[in-house]
Ligand code: ADP
């Protein structure tokens with residue numbers, strides 16, 4: 368498995384469609400890194416530039432120690448799994464999986480052995496003789512994964528591989544992909560617009576917005592410490608509450624929100640307007656000092672309660688596991704800021 372490096376890479380389609388704008392990025396060998404972002408933010412273009420299916424307009428791309436910026440796709444030792452599976456419909460499963468091996472100089476016996484091993488890896492032993500049309504969507508996508516795996520590429524690329532599968536199967540196949548990636552120590556670059564999928568499978572997530580990187584981090588880091596309101600909102604759910612930074616001392620800021628003051632990490636921000644990002648599951652009601660609020664809405668949703676709290680600061684959406692002693696509409700409460708884990712982000 369090899370690393371992938373983007374060094375100030377830009378891709379412009381035609382005259383002025385900037386699909387990827389000055390992106391620099393290092394993907395470590397053996398890691399699964401996800402490109403996550405809304406439709407049109409440049410994920411597929413980034414992936415296709417790694418594959419050599421698109422050429423960078425500016426900048427350099429390295430795979431391992433090799434500068435591949437101008438290399439054609441066939442010389443890059445990379446394989447790609449597409450959303451559409453892209454299987455050959457008239458070929459059997461085994462022929463599909465063997466297809467790429469034919470050009471790799473293996474003997475007939477070796478090719479057969481490798482293809483069968485590939486099918487085994489994705490849990491499709493015994494399916495070699497079938498046609499793609501005789502398989503379910505999930506099985507077809509596993510064939511596509513096997514076909515990419517048997518080439519033992521330095522880097523394996525996935526472009527929204529689960530989009531055509533139903534929700535239950537999506538979870539299953541994503542776990543399978545992650546397991547194979549970890550067992551074989553593969554470098555995988557995985558594209559999705561689904562934040563939950565990204566959180567579940569990734570070593571690292573690259574959040575993209577408007578052709579550029581918004582933030583890079585491990586799933587937990589992005590969730591706990593989003594860099595801005597876009598990331599806070601895109602990864603998990605977040606309440607964004609306006610606040611005022613009244614003073615900054617070292618790494619700490621003193622803020623004012625809803626008539627109370629609170630100290631928390633400044634994260635490089637200066638005095639002035641800022642936003643607090645609060646996760647619904649972390650919001651805590653307190654007996655002591657906190658934001659004064661009223662319970663505006665209460666919804667019982669199976670294993671948890673959902674609340675809307677309202678106060679001078681605006682509205683907060685909160686969830687709680689405590690279904691036995693729920694709050695009631697109209698209750699006057701206080702929200703403990705320290706206990707609720709707010710994070711400062713720039714005012715967007
Ligand atoms: P994503 O995969 O995140 O949805 P893409 O990389 O497909 O985003 O597209 C990024 C931007 O580049 C979009 O504005 C899209 O319309 C544009 N784009 C993608 N492919 C082409 C192309 N072949 N020619 C012109 N514009 C393109």
Ligand code: MG
Nearest residue numbers: 407410411412
């Ligand atoms: Mg795409």
